[in-house]
Amino acid sequence: MRELNVNLGERSYPIYIGQGIMEQIGELFAKHGISKGSPMLIVTDSHVEQHHLPNVIRRLEAAGYKITSYTVPFGEQSKSLRVLEDIIAVALQAGLDRKSTVVALGGGVVGDLAGFVAASYMRGVKFIQIPTTILAHDSSVGGKVAVNHPLAKNIIGAFHQPELVLYDTSTLQTLPDRDVRAGLSEMIKHGLIWDANFVAWLEENAEKLVHLDAEALEYGLYEGCRVKTIVVSQDEKEHGLRAILNLGHTIGHALEATAGYNELLHGEAISIGMVGSAKVAVRLGYSEHIYTVTKRILQAFGLPTSLPQHLDTDEIMSAMMHDKKFDEGNIVFIVPTEIGKVEINKNVSAALVREVVEQLKLEV
Amino acid sequence: MRELNVNLGERSYPIYIGQGIMEQIGELFAKHGISKGSPMLIVTDSHVEQHHLPNVIRRLEAAGYKITSYTVPFGEQSKSLRVLEDIIAVALQAGLDRKSTVVALGGGVVGDLAGFVAASYMRGVKFIQIPTTILAHDSSVGGKVAVNHPLAKNIIGAFHQPELVLYDTSTLQTLPDRDVRAGLSEMIKHGLIWDANFVAWLEENAEKLVHLDAEALEYGLYEGCRVKTIVVSQDEKEHGLRAILNLGHTIGHALEATAGYNELLHGEAISIGMVGSAKVAVRLGYSEHIYTVTKRILQAFGLPTSLPQHLDTDEIMSAMMHDKKFDEGNIVFIVPTEIGKVEINKNVSAALVREVVEQLKLEV
Known part of the structure; x- marks a missing residue:
């Protein structure tokens, strides 16, 4: 088991990563001061429920916790105010009070949704993340919930830090191959923005990671979380540095919105977005090497690097203009300046991004 | 013009109170660093709109601000997730970004609603309160939005402090008499929990306040806000002391829920609730004087002190059990121990409260 600490003063919390750590869930909750006197609500989705929910409930009840659970339909459409209202009804009926805890058991959708429930129910109760996807190594760290x-995506939310994050890598074994690869896309992003050595390690271990080798996974998740943790600790509420985590996301979010949330998975969209960012970098005069390596590593993981031809460039640009990564009218773009380093560039023109979007349709 | 400061470290903010200070709105916004580069959204209601909105927009536009406004129907039913979603749509269409400000122009409903929009839009943007009711001297200070x-009432919310509060007492002149009296109920509460001298002043000045005498109003609002400010500064997130602000609210909220939100105004419900709290105090062995003075002052303001006969006691008690002033199953009750002092009592039994509720129906 590896342990990481997110340093945020009185809102600091630990991340535990390891195979089989779910077996210690009761002890870990108690160690971190989670109340047994107040009811607890576990939010999960229809995919995760069957694999993990009974086991989690059984262990927590054995440890003396009072559990209510609520299962939302799998997928992005559950991240809505309607579903939030349904969950709050369940929380009220179960008698959750201010000392209660909301637990997210699932991927990024469940984490974001349950996290916003925890942030807003009675103006904020405790929150625990139990991510069950690789993608969630990104979303479960940092306290952004929505x-x-x-x-618009993620437009209604809060910064609400969890009490702890429990990452049991054995839960990842049931993931579909496509979700594994898409999840690794965010791990690659963490390398590209911060750590050239990690990028090299990722490229060497692409096969192991894609096939869910336990040891490689534990190390990769640890390193990915570590980068995220460093960035978040320095800029909890996204006033500056934290923007670098959006590498590939300006284009990526626009692609997700345009394609509909099912054609492209988030990790696939940002994979294409990261190729776009590398192309922007080259156009701004940075080394061609950035583009070559970025594309090569994404392809090693079987991730898409070109844009579906049928997506309309006007629609993509329009979605980008509505995205919240704008700052008093200027587009904010994360540009790689070498492998493992990026800059927050506020002077990238929409015209240049448009050209890059067009070129992404022609990528091989 | 009087000025108060709410001391909350980096979240500190000023409250300006005075007749005609709306004339300086542009200067005051600029003085407190409100951006002219990003669009601003004013949220108001259908009652306040006609009296004040055009004037506020005109002055802010003259000062160089880009304004969009949105008017919600008057009344408690606008404090819903549906209306929140509508306002967020307007914010998106107007291009509000992270440096934008949401302004609440209105009473407590508008303040709570617009405040939660500000707290959750893009995970939090700036917020300004321009209260136009007496009741809002309570809700506009302290950052509780929902x-x-x-x-359940107020169950989905946040703590989100405003940048400033602008209290122009001339906006109060258009208030219906019933709202004036109900608003003064919270002012009396601030006296009862903290300051016996203020209670004596309130009783002497009841007539002036009810008839909106400008000088009395400015002093009363200042003192009411001052008490609230002291309490909030010591306990921003309601971990302890802040609970004393709930004097009369445990019974009061239950009455509002049972009567439907229109039969009893909030201030009327807590007026009855404060008489109930005084009766609980006497039952717990505190001086009869508490009950006598509490009832006398509320009657001097023409506020109700007995409970409508037709309200069902079972329903009231059931609503109370669902209220969030419960802590791991125990009822938390604010009990006056003398005039100007209260205690947070966690051992008041539901049976005693039930008896007091029954007695409140028999009050003369």
């Missing part, structure tokens, strides 16, 4: 609005 | 759930 639901979607029909007009 | 919307209602069909099953």
Whole structure:
């Protein structure tokens, strides 16, 4: 078991990563001061429920916790105010009080949704993340929680840090191959923005990671979380540095919105977005090597690096303009300056991004 | 013009109180660093709109601000997730970004609703309160913002402090008499929990306050806000002391829920609740004087002190059990121990409260 600490003063918390750590869930909750006197609510989704929910409930009840659970339909559409309202009804009926804890058992959707429930129920109760996807190594660290609005993703939310994150790598064994690869996309991003050595290690271990080798996975998740943790500890509420975590996301979010949330998984969209960012970098005069390595590593993981031809460039650009990575009208773009380093560039023109989007359709 | 400061470290903010200070709105916004580069959203209601919105927009636009406004229907039913979603749509369409400000122009409903929009839009943007009711001298100070759930009031919310509060007493002149009296109920509460001298002053000045005498109003609002400010500064997130602000609210909220939100105004419900708290105090062995003075002052303001006969005691008690002033199953009750002092009593039995509720129906 590896342990990481996210340093945020009185809001600091640990991340535990390891195979089979779910067996210690009762002890770990108690160690971190989670109340047994107040009811606890576990939020999960219809995919995760069957694999893990009974086991988690059994262990927590054996440890003396009072558990209520709520299962939302699998998928992004559950991140809505409607579903939030349903969950709050369940919380009220179960008698959750201010000392209660909301637990997210699932991927990023469940984490974001349950996290916003925890942030807003009675103006904030405790929150625990139990991520069950690789992608969630990103979303479960850092305290950003949100639901979607029909007009924009993640636009209604909060910064609400968890009490702890429990990452049992054995839960990842049931993931579909496509989700594994898409999840690794965020891990690659963490390398590209911060650590050239990690990028080299990722490229060497692509096969092991894609096939869920336990040891490689534990190390990769640890390193990915470590980068995220360093960035988040320095900028909890996204006033500056934290923006670098958006490498590939300006284009990526626009692709997700345009393609509909099912054609492209988040990790696939940002994979294409990271190739786009590398192309922007080259256009701004940075080394061609950035583009070559970025594309090569993403392809090693079987991730898409070109943009589906049928997506309309106007729609993509329009979605980008509605995205919240704008700052007083200027586009904020994360540009790689070498492998393992990026800059927050506030002067990238929409025209240049548009050209890059067009070129992404022609990538081989 | 009087000025108060709410001391909350980096979240500190000033409250300006005075007749005609709306004339300086542009200067005051600029003085407190409100951006002119990002669009601003004013949220108001259908009652306040006609009296004040055009004037506020005109002055802010003259000062160089880009304004969008949104008017919600008057009344508690606007504090819903549905209306929140509508306002967020307007914010998105107007291009509000992370440096934008949401302004609440109105009473407590508008303040709570717009405040939760500000707290959750893009995970938090700036917020300004321009209260236009007396009741809002309470709700506009302290950062508690929320919307209602069909099953419970104020259950979905956040702590989100404003950048400043602008209290122009001339906006109060258009208030209906019933709202004036109900608003003064919270002012009396601030006296009862903290300051016997203020209680004596309130009783002497009841007539002036009810008839909106400008000087009395400015002093009363200042003192009411001052008490609230002291309490909030010591306990921003309601871990302890802040609970004393709930004097009369445990019974009061239950009455509001049972009567439906229109039969009893909030201030009327807590007026009855404060008489109930005084009766609980006497039953616990505190001086009869507490009950006599509490009832006398509330009657001097023309506020109700007995409970409508037709309200069902079982329903009231059931609503109380669902209220969030419970802590691991024990009822938390604010009990006056003398005039100007209260205690947070965690051992008041539901049976005693039930008896007091029954007695409140027999009050003369």
